[in-house]
Amino acid sequence: MTALPDTAEPEFTSLADKAYAEIRDRLIMLDIAPMTAIDDVALARSLEVGRTPVREALKRLEIDRLVISYPRRGTFATGVDITDLAYISDIRVQLEPLAARRAAEVAGAGVLAELRDLAETIDRIDVRTLDRDALMRWDLHVHRAIYAAAANPHLEDTLIRYDNLATRIFCLFLDRMSHFDQHVGEHSGLLRAIADRRADDAEQLARDHVLGFEKAIRQVV
Structure with a gap:
């Protein structure tokens, strides 16, 4: 079997950094599908962190253009637009x-x-x-x-x-x-x-x- 690159979890300096890295990877790999609503409660539970680190991570991911927030609607994974x-x-x-x-x-x-x-x-x-x-x-x-x-x-x-x-x-x-x-x-x-x-x-x-x-x-x- 071909060895995969080393993906051992790095030593994160904060729970927000941990949440950011793991949510980012799910978005990149389309494990969170484009245009999907982000459930911060479910994410916090799956990552075993609180909602505050997840919300901090989502703010950073919005800067990265991986999520987008709408007033009164929530946060969504951005679409993948071929343009x-x-x-x-x-x-x-x-x-x-x-x-x-x-x-x-x-x-x-x-x-x-x-x-x-x-x-x-x-x-x-x-x-x-x-x-x-x-x-x-x-x-x-x-x-x-x-x-x-x-x-x-x-x-x-x-x-x-x-x-x-x-x-x-x-x-x-x-x-x-x-x-x-x-x-x-x-x-x-x-x-x-x-x-x-x-x-x-x-x-x-x-x-x-x-x-x-x-x-x-x-x-x-």
């Missing part, structure tokens, strides 16, 4: 290459070794055997590893936000995509370019990856 793909890609096509280049230029030897190990792990995976959740977990894991390696917290936060929105679109249309394995397989080459400090190659591969994703989605819409 947003172009807007998201406009941002990612600029910032993903920047993060890849920066990671290749500034990451320490230990971080680069971890990225190389990650590339070797991906090479051993038969992506076609992964279910949707496992596939998405790998995709998120790789992108977040690159963002962290870029060592710019503001860039990292921004990219995570837009990668989350892109992942919701990916999840929605994954079943229609015939070559999704190629998209995930591109991660290996990108990680190796960064690990080898080939900044120009890393930048171009990251750009191609974002553009390829947008093209693949549009072909099945």
Whole structure:
């Protein structure tokens, strides 16, 4: 069985942080379906936290455009609108290459070794055997590893936000995509370019990856 990326629960600094991370992941993976009303009582119960941390988390998730609140109606998961793909890609096509280049230029030897190990792990995976959740977990894991390696917290936060929105679109249309394995397989080459400090190659591969994703989605819409 293919090992999944390490998803051990991090040490949260507050219950609100814990609620935020877990609700965010449910929204990203469409476990909370788009346009669904958010039941904060049920969420608090399932997360084993109080309603206050959940409400604080939902405020943060509204900034992330993952939920939306209406006066007297409540809070809902945002819809997944395909017209947003172009807007998201406009941002990612600029910032993903920047993060890849920066990671290749500034990451320490230990971080680069971890990225190389990650590339070797991906090479051993038969992506076609992964279910949707496992596939998405790998995709998120790789992108977040690159963002962290870029060592710019503001860039990292921004990219995570837009990668989350892109992942919701990916999840929605994954079943229609015939070559999704190629998209995930591109991660290996990108990680190796960064690990080898080939900044120009890393930048171009990251750009191609974002553009390829947008093209693949549009072909099945």
